[in-house]
Amino acid sequence: MINKLVRSDAEAVADIHDGATVMIGGFGEAGSPIELIHRLIDLGSKNLTVVSNNTGSGNVGIAALIENRQVAKMICSFPRSTNSVVFPELYRAGEIELELVPQGTLAERIRAGGAGIPAFYTPSSVNTPLAEGKEIREFDGQAYVLEYGIKADFSLVKCHTADRYGNLTYHATARNFSPLMCTAATTTIVQAKHIVEAGEIDPEAVVTPGIFVNRVVHISDPEHESILVANGERYPR
Amino acid sequence: MNTVERKGWSRNEMAQKAAQDIPDGSYVNLGIGMPELIADHVPEDIEVVYHTENGLLGMGPVPEAGQEDIELINAGKKYVTATKGACFFHHADSFTMIRGGHLDISVLGALQVCEKGDLANWSTGKPGAIPAVGGAMDLVAGVKNVWVITDHVTKVGQFKLVNACSFPLTGKGVVDRVYTNLAVIEVTGEGLKVREMAPGITFEYLQEQTEPTLIQ
Numbered sequence: 001m002i003n004k005l006v007r008s009d010a011e012a013v014a015d016i017h018d019g020a021t022v023m024i025g026g027f028g029e030a031g032s033p034i035e036l037i038h039r040l041i042d043l044g045s046k047n048l049t050v051v052s053n054n055t056g057s058g059n060v061g062i063a064a065l066i067e068n069r070q071v072a073k074m075i076c077s078f079p080r081s082t083n084s085v086v087f088p089e090l091y092r093a094g095e096i097e098l099e100l101v102p103q104g105t106l107a108e109r110i111r112a113g114g115a116g117i118p119a120f121y122t123p124s125s126v127n128t129p130l131a132e133g134k135e136i137r138e139f140d141g142q143a144y145v146l147e148y149g150i151k152a153d154f155s156l157v158k159c160h161t162a163d164r165y166g167n168l169t170y171h172a173t174a175r176n177f178s179p180l181m182c183t184a185a186t187t188t189i190v191q192a193k194h195i196v197e198a199g200e201i202d203p204e205a206v207v208t209p210g211i212f213v214n215r216v217v218h219i220s221d222p223e224h225e226s227i228l229v230a231n232g233e234r235y236p237r
Numbered sequence: 238m239n240t241v242e243r244k245g246w247s248r249n250e251m252a253q254k255a256a257q258d259i260p261d262g263s264y265v266n267l268g269i270g271m272p273e274l275i276a277d278h279v280p281e282d283i284e285v286v287y288h289t290e291n292g293l294l295g296m297g298p299v300p301e302a303g304q305e306d307i308e309l310i311n312a313g314k315k316y317v318t319a320t321k322g323a324c325f326f327h328h329a330d331s332f333t334m335i336r337g338g339h340l341d342i343s344v345l346g347a348l349q350v351c352e353k354g355d356l357a358n359w360s361t362g363k364p365g366a367i368p369a370v371g372g373a374m375d376l377v378a379g380v381k382n383v384w385v386i387t388d389h390v391t392k393v394g395q396f397k398l399v400n401a402c403s404f405p406l407t408g409k410g411v412v413d414r415v416y417t418n419l420a421v422i423e424v425t426g427e428g429l430k431v432r433e434m435a436p437g438i439t440f441e442y443l444q445e446q447t448e449p450t451l452i453q
Contacts, residue, residue, distance in 0.1 A: 027291040027292075027310070027314075027328075028310060028314040029307065029314075030291070030307065030308040030309075030310050030314075031308065077369070077370055077371050077372070078369040078370070078371045079367055079368075079369055080367045080369050081314065082314075087367070088367045091367060092365050092367075098368075100368050100369070100370055101370075102370050102371075102372065102373075102374040102375050103290060103328070103332070103370070103371050103372040103375060104290075104328075104331075104332030104335055104336050104372060104374075104375030104379075105374075105375065106328075107327075107328035107329045107331070107332050108329060108332065110329075111329040122336065122378075123336065123378040123379065124336060124374045124375040124378045124379070125374045125378075126378070126408075126409070127406055127408065127409035128374060128405060128406045128407060128408065128409075129360075129405045129406075130370065130374065170325070171308050172293070172306060172308045172309040172319070172325055173289070173291050173292045173293055173308060173309055173310055173311075173325065174308035175292050175325055175326070175327050176291050176292050176327065176328050177327070177328045178327070179327040179329075180327060180328060180329055207327075224307050226307065
């Protein structure tokens with residue numbers, strides 16, 4: 001019998017090891033799996049490479065993971081925001097590495113990683129500093145840059161509804177990178193607001209097919225990053 | 238350096254100029270900041286579908302107070318609504334729309350635009366600045382029409398329309414049209430061609446505020 005439901009968020013992330021590459025879903029706080037991130041902080045794994053669009057805000061979620069000195073390198077498209085303080089300080093001090101990737105290239109690199117495509121050519125970033133040192137090739141008279149797929153050891157994702165097979169649906173713009181990240185990791189770990197019986201999600205409406213998911217944990221009332229930030233909260237508390 | 242007097246159109250009037258040029262039925266992506274104002278000025282008798290790269294086609298206006306959904310935001314991470322007929326999708330589909338040439342118009346802000354249509358809008362390249370690119374390089378690479386909306390010069394009077402961009406490029410030869418507080422300017426094979434000037438602005442003044450030679 002297939003049952004991907006695990007009992008606790010701590011158990012779900014327990015084997016994330018030092019040096020792992022971890023993809024974290026979310027665009028800003030929408031779709032950010034804050035409970036899974038906080039359990040990764042509890043676990044304390046170090047020297048992580050984190051793939052996520054942003055670097056978090058305030059002193060919770062991804063920002064707290066960075067502040068806890070667990071992240072050696074960020075691969076992202078937009079490492080600052082209104083309330084982003086942790087990453088900029090460490091970056092200016094030379095204490096965290098940044099690989100800046102155009103947002104569409106980041107999405108496609110993750111998609112390629114999950115789809116068994118090692119590399120691809122894209123027009124984005126040609127003639128800019130982000131294409132320097134990379135292979136450029138012309139197709140039909142237009143220049144394209146070679147970009148490589150990204151795979152991860154773990155992906156951490158938040159979804160709206162899941163079943164025991166790991167079939168997932170998302171809510172609104174919380175979907176963003178998560179369906180791609182589910183495909184690109186050896187172990188995909190999901191926190192779900194709702195767990196339903198197999199068959200209750202309309203097969204036509206499944207966004208992430210369960211084959212891409214390894215573990216699902218039920219977090220019925222997730223915390224909201226913006227509210228924690230507004231309240232000046234930190235993690236660990 | 239001292240700040241200079243800002244002449245010509247207000248930010249809302251600039252947004253109105255751009256809004257009037259959007260054809261009925263267009264799929265449009267509006268960048269963060271001044272481009273977002275354009276949506277407030279699109280005539281009611283035309284239908285425009287707004288794309289936001291974080292996964293929504295059919296973005297509607299800001300929700301009423303108390304009606305915000307924390308997981309329904311735009312690329313600027315502000316709360317928005319979804320229109321009737323809207324759809325959500327993941328990032329690979331979103332950038333398929335962008336890079337694959339499916340969107341009609343992208344409107345972006347700018348640090349500098351050169352006379353050949355090169356755009357610099359993501360980094361001043363200064364030491365200590367945190368580089369952040371987001372979706373700008375994908376938008377300029379793939380969207381059919383790329384428009385820039387920006388003040389004509391910087392707050393301290395430096396050229397933004399330049400012979401060659403000194404800041405790191407977002408894309409080369411990508412801008413089609415520029416809306417500033419002083420004028421609407423087309424990027425053509427021959428150079429920057431003035432389509433319209435704000436009331437009270439002379440061509441001579443406009444040229445003084447612009448590094449490359451303008452075409453009248």
